[in-house]
Amino acid sequence: MGALVAALSREGRDAVSKVAKMMETLQHRGNEAYGVAIRDYVRTGSSLREAASGLESPVAVGHVLSRVLREDRPQPVQHGTVKLVFEGRFYQLQEEGSVEVALKKFEGKPLEGAELILKGLEGAYAFAAIVGDSLVLGRDPLGLIPLYYGEGRGFYAAASERKALWAVGVKDVKSFPPGYVAYFSAGGYSLKPVRVLTKPKRRRVPLEEAVKTIKGLLAEAVRKRTYGLRRVALAFSGGLDSSVLAALLKSEGVKVQLVTVGFDGEEEVRSAVDAAETLGLPIHVKKVPEADVEEVLPRVLWLVEEPSPLAVSIGVSFYWVAEAASKAGLRILFAGQGSDELFGGYHRYLDVYRSLGDEGVWDVLYRDVKSSYERNFERDEKVCSFHHVELRLPFADWNLVKFALSLPTSLKISSPHDPLRKKVLRKVAEEIGLPPEIYGRRKRAIQYATGIDKVLRRIAKRRRRKTLRGLIEDYWGRIVWENPEPP
Missing domain, CATH: 3.40.50.620 (HUPs)
Incomplete structure (x- = not known):
């Protein structure tokens, strides 16, 4: 547990500085480990400086850690070209940690991984992933874990709390819709409903x-x-x-x-x-x-x-x-x-x-x-x-x-x-x-x-x-x- 942050520059500029600022703002949610990932590199450390210093990239994700269970580990994690930060928990009866289970969904077809998580896994969670040059976000179908996003001058950003986005100049902060995934690139972004709560048919049940x-x-x-x-x-x-x-x-x-x-x-x-x-x-x-x-x-x-x-x-x-x-x-x-x-x-x-x-x-x-x-x-x-x-x-x-x-x-x-x-x-x-x-x-x-x-x-x-x-x-x-x- 802890907090996730993510940023993507629409102008090809550095996004790591914004990720670092958001992580600094959310240290009250976790300060046991820090991690930053860019397209081709992941670094974790015991301080924000250790995790973010010297990195530059137009797309980045970050995480601050609070260990609640033994399975909780420093993030981001990676598989191939995918760099993932994950907040929350899956509730299936399993031995693997939730982060590892989420990462496996990106194997084979990385761009479909986010949708596979929402379609097949029960729990309370939000996540952000770098997939190639894109940033992908997702949130559980009931919205149990906070996730916010918005647009600043020339960049998109997302975080576990609004105050992190305010800290980097995003004024119009939105709550990410439950059951959706979003794909961000320099050219814009799209939201896609995957597993959303709809009004059911009324049952006649004794x-x-x-x-x-x-x-x-x-x-x-x-x-x-x-x-x-x-x-x-x-x-x-x-x-x-x-x-x-x-x-x-x-x-x-x-x-x-x-x-x-x-x-x-x-x-x-x-x-x-x-x-x-x-x-x-x-x-x-x-x-x-x-x-x-x-x-x-x-x-x-x-x-x-x-x-x-x-x-x-x-x-x-x-x-x-x-x-x-x-x-x-x-x-x-x-x-x-x-x-x-x-x-x-x-x-x-x-x-x-x-x-x-x-x-x-x-x-x-x-x-x-x-x-x-x-x-x-x-x-x-x-x-x-x-x-x-x-x-x-x-x-x-x-x-x-x-x-x-x-x-x-x-x-x-x-x-x-x-x-x-x-x-x-x-x-x-x-x-x-x-x-x-x-x-x-x-x-x-x-x-x-x-x-x-x-x-x-x-x-x-x-x-x-x-x-x-x-x-x-x-x-x-x-x-x-x-x-x-x-x-």
């Missing part, structure tokens, strides 16, 4: 059959993501999603450390502790002084890279969960992100139901799942990577997502007034042995459950800002444009 299938798919999603692991952390609220994952992780024989964040007196902290006791799993409670929120706020905003009160509120909670996992020596963090969009967990879906009916909810759920990479996954991965923690999301499993999206609304939301929602997932929870006080618990959004939202609003008031958005935008201007270094 509740019992849906419960059985989802239970099996979710168990398999957890199994694939725990292969070879002995200890993991789980972001835990004591609610439906995290409790289902806790039970499934425990059944796989993995040692699970539950982690929850909150303030003294918050009911959700007590509920999480009670649920952990019911599950028979250890829990670490991170109680946060209010002053710490104000201190960490600029850093979280710098990490999530958007002046959104919602993104920052959730990002602050996730920041401390990832920090607690890292300090406990746990480099893999599981979380329940993706479940609410799949199974209709948010209260706002009731408003959609009342105004647009069953069909309207079905459409909105699909759109929310399809856009989750920009709304949720990128934010959470960037916050976790700051703490050198790898995020794994079983609810964002390709096979589970495709099946769950095909289910009728009635298996998720019983009526426009359903106070619980997630009907089919609650039945799964009951089937795997969770008690009614867990599978019958009402949903609360993380920013409200942890109390972060209330604290942020109090900070805004103290700072004499009328709204939380006003406070966030104040910080945004200073952090991102005036002082782009980590706060």
Whole structure:
């Protein structure tokens, strides 16, 4: 794990200097090894200077490394004329490392290698490769690993975070579309859809059959993501999603450390502790002084890279969960992100139901799942990577997502007034042995459950800002444009 960067000059000029600048900007994601590749050469080293010094080329890729698992190694890697940088993980049950598996796809027909990765391999990943004089990019079909790209004066560039592209003068930064590959050359670039999420046909499935299938798919999603692991952390609220994952992780024989964040007196902290006791799993409670929120706020905003009160509120909670996992020596963090969009967990879906009916909810759920990479996954991965923690999301499993999206609304939301929602997932929870006080618990959004939202609003008031958005935008201007270094 770590970060990838890439650049290609449209004018035949040097791209290595831009790659080096982007790597320097992303050292918070990894600094255990550095690597740069140009068309005919790969160099790795223990410092950025060692990796990049003296190299010149109109096309280059780079990588900074954070070792999460033993298989993680310095990059770029090469096979023939192909130079590859890869971020993420494949979840097939295999002995080889993900980077080696990806590189093999380029053997024989290098220009088709990127498409073969997307067509045949399950996981969370993004990659960049030099193939001849071209630069090739790709991203997993759900967009679980961040990848951004854009055009500067006479060059194209790509990186794991927006701030790297801003650092080299790319202003119009785009999120790379999930399930696509892109081919860049001096003459331009093209995007090609390979494996993208499309709206499925609606199934007519009895509740019992849906419960059985989802239970099996979710168990398999957890199994694939725990292969070879002995200890993991789980972001835990004591609610439906995290409790289902806790039970499934425990059944796989993995040692699970539950982690929850909150303030003294918050009911959700007590509920999480009670649920952990019911599950028979250890829990670490991170109680946060209010002053710490104000201190960490600029850093979280710098990490999530958007002046959104919602993104920052959730990002602050996730920041401390990832920090607690890292300090406990746990480099893999599981979380329940993706479940609410799949199974209709948010209260706002009731408003959609009342105004647009069953069909309207079905459409909105699909759109929310399809856009989750920009709304949720990128934010959470960037916050976790700051703490050198790898995020794994079983609810964002390709096979589970495709099946769950095909289910009728009635298996998720019983009526426009359903106070619980997630009907089919609650039945799964009951089937795997969770008690009614867990599978019958009402949903609360993380920013409200942890109390972060209330604290942020109090900070805004103290700072004499009328709204939380006003406070966030104040910080945004200073952090991102005036002082782009980590706060």
